[in-house]
Amino acid sequence: MQQPKHQTLSIGAVFTPPKWATFAIEKFGLLEKWLAGKTILDPTMGEGNLLISLVEAGLETGRKLADLPTQNLYGIELNTHYFEAFCSKIEKYNFKQTNFLNEDFFFTKTTVEVDIIFGNPPWQTFANLPADYKEIAKPLFFEYDLVGKAQDLLLGGSRMDIASLVIQKSIAKHLKTNGEAIFFMPLSLLLNDGANETFRNYKVGKTHFALEKIYDFGTAKIFENVATRYGLVYFRRDAFTQYPVPYLRLEQASWQTLFARPLLRENAPLSVTTGENINLLETLALFTILPTQIPRQGVNTGGANDIFFFQSCESFDKENYILNEKIILPKKFIYPLITSKNFQKQAKPTKWVLLPYKKKGKPLDWAEIEKYPHLQNYLWQHKITLENRKGTMLNAVMKKGYWWAMLGVGKYNFAPYKVVWESYGRNTFEPQIFKSRWQANQSLQCFVPCETKELAEKILAYLQNPVIETYLLSLKMEGTMNWAQAGKIKSLFKIEETQK
Ligand SMILES: C[S@@+](CC[C@H](N)C(=O)[O-])C[C@H]1O[C@@H](n2cnc3c(N)ncnc32)[C@H](O)[C@@H]1O
Known part of the structure; x- marks a missing residue:
């Protein structure tokens, strides 16, 4: 395919502070691996902070530049301005110029395969890409196994992050068998409902890769002007994820050891808990509801x-x-x-x-x-x-x-009873029964519509099981808009055509 000319575009350009590049190098033993002869690629390298930090770490051991295997470092960057800044920064290092390309990673001619991918991909949703870039990016989501059909990309999928595409291509096309991939990345790929669910299949076509370790930076400000939750994540090619995965979370300057695993279905958002309650939903027998009773968001006026x-x-x-x-x-x-x-x-x-x-x-x-x-x-x-x-x-x-017309209005709004809960910005889950005329408000509240008081009481009792609140807390969305939205609570029900 012809290389598109987008070298002036700046997509998700937030560079890794050297301190945090060094953190990743130390946590995953990257310096030792590189010195032992492993090859390393940053597929979207910006001004090269990750690779330069590696060379600096090598120099700090007392080695001479000439003794460092700089010929084993590779990088690609779309934006010419950043690429040139990288070139001028590396004049003093002994980098092999031909290993670095000012190209679009998705359309690069290089087929280099390395032992280690070390990257910080652009974080930008498909919906927020520049219009003409969106057109060329769309087929990539199919090529790299992130959407089943065009429709998915138009609906919820437009919130899919281009970072997932960089990760998929890096692992599938540029990593050797059993290679390692370390990425700074938005944690929405691992923790959010909806858009990024396909990423959590951890596969590109027939190539599987395992999620092996997660560092969650919590509320620490590591990247300037970034509101997204992000972390440092370790993957291994040609392996299957073994749950629970170690999950380390930065809380008040110290790392708390937690464990992560999807509950209810294979590619569900990860639940993060302390070791003891990692199987917390095992005791929950899913309540069966009819399709007409699935949880709903409240009335939406469209602004x-x-x-x-x-x-x-x-x-x-x-x-x-x-x-x-x-x-x-x-x-x-x-x-x-x-x-x-x-x-x-x-x-x-x-x-x-x-x-x-x-x-x-x-x-x-x-x-x-x-x-x-x-x-x-x-x-x-x-x-x-x-x-x-x-x-x-x-x-x-x-x-x-x-x-x-409005959104979120259907027959369900007029059901005689509703089991309603606050779904936005909370850290407790306290459903309550409301009678027919009461209406839930947009994404602030969600509800299960019920034809009878008896059913409403049964559903209320089911949702009041404390394990459900513990489960919601394990999804680490307390205080956010994603606390207990309808889709999430829906997965706690079995939906069948007939009620038992
Ligand atoms: C989050 S920054 C990280 C840069 C660098 N890895 C670091 O950690 O400092 C992402 C970089 O990806 C570049 N980029 C975005 N889309 C790209 C593409 N399709 N191909 C290559 N680089 C791309 C951006 O220009 C930006 O420099």
């Missing part, structure tokens, strides 16, 4: 909370409420919206939501809306703002003419 959500609500007349002290709308379509206060013995609503929907979960038709002049006027008044909302799924409904 129009100001239009659909209200802070006060009084009865205006028999048919209508007065909301925010000025907006009159039919009682029939106004629902109490759950807030965190409602989980703390606050029985009364403090927020309300307008759902212009039928009980079957479809948006009202305009002919029906016209039967309620207050509703009609209100929606009409906000027509332009509502029509300008963005998002693929919302656009699909709006294209059918329902510009008053």
Whole structure:
């Protein structure tokens, strides 16, 4: 394939501070391995901090430059500016110029195979790549076994990280049999639901590789201006992962020894725990639910909370409420919206939501809306703002003419009972039963819709098993938006067509 010309692009360019390059060199004995004759490649080397740190570590042992096997170091960098900075830095070292290429790693002509890959790949989601680069990158996700079909890349997969692609290609194409790969990388590849799940098959076609050790830098700031959680991860080619994997986490300047393994399914996000409770879900018999009862996120206005959500609500007349002290709308379509206060013995609503929907979960038709002049006027008044909302799924409904539609509204919103929990930013898992009209709010709360009180109570009792909170804590997402989202809780249920 023709080498694309993208040498001015800067994709995920955050360089490893020499201190942390040295940390990796020491933890994985890279200096000794290199001095013993092993070859090393940094596939996306930036200004070469990792390789230069290795040479510096060699010099610190008292060896002379001429005695260091610099001819065994290789590097590739896409961006010409960084590549030139690297070239000027290495003038004083005895590097073999022809081992270093200013090329796109994905399209490089070199077929070099080394004993050790030592890298810090660019961290950028597919969705955030420059548009024309996205086009050329798309087939790579198929080539390197990260997506099954184009659809996956468009939906959740667009959050897939290009770092996974660099890792897959490095291991599959540039590592010798049983070779080692050490990467600074975003931990979302190992710990998050969804997008990066395919990476956790740890294989590229027929080539398997094992996840062998993880250093999680916790809250320590190692890379400037990076909000992502990251770590240092060790893989070995042509081996299968043996769980649990040692997981070391930096907490208040000391390394805590933990263990990681996926629970519930092979490529689930890793659960990280102390040794004793690594098999913590073994005692949990999964509760069976129907497809109509799968956990859901709350109502999503597509960015129009100001239009659909209200802070006060009084009865205006028999048919209508007065909301925010000025907006009159039919009682029939106004629902109490759950807030965190409602989980703390606050029985009364403090927020309300307008759902212009039928009980079957479809948006009202305009002919029906016209039967309620207050509703009609209100929606009409906000027509332009509502029509300008963005998002693929919302656009699909709006294209059918329902510009008053919302996301996350279906028959399930009107189930007689909901088992609801706070899914965002928490570190405890405390589900509670709410009656039919109460609505969960976007990703803040999730729920299981239930037809009967009896079922709701059974599901509540099941979810209150303390092992579930321990399991959520093991996923290390406390305090984040990913604490107990619907997909994660769904994996704690068995979904069958008939209920036992
Ligand atoms: C996170 S930085 C790390 C650089 C270096 N390994 C270090 O640790 O300091 C990632 C580097 O990858 C480069 N890069 C991004 N896409 C690339 C590609 N397709 N081929 C080669 N290099 C690429 C970026 O320009 C950037 O310099």
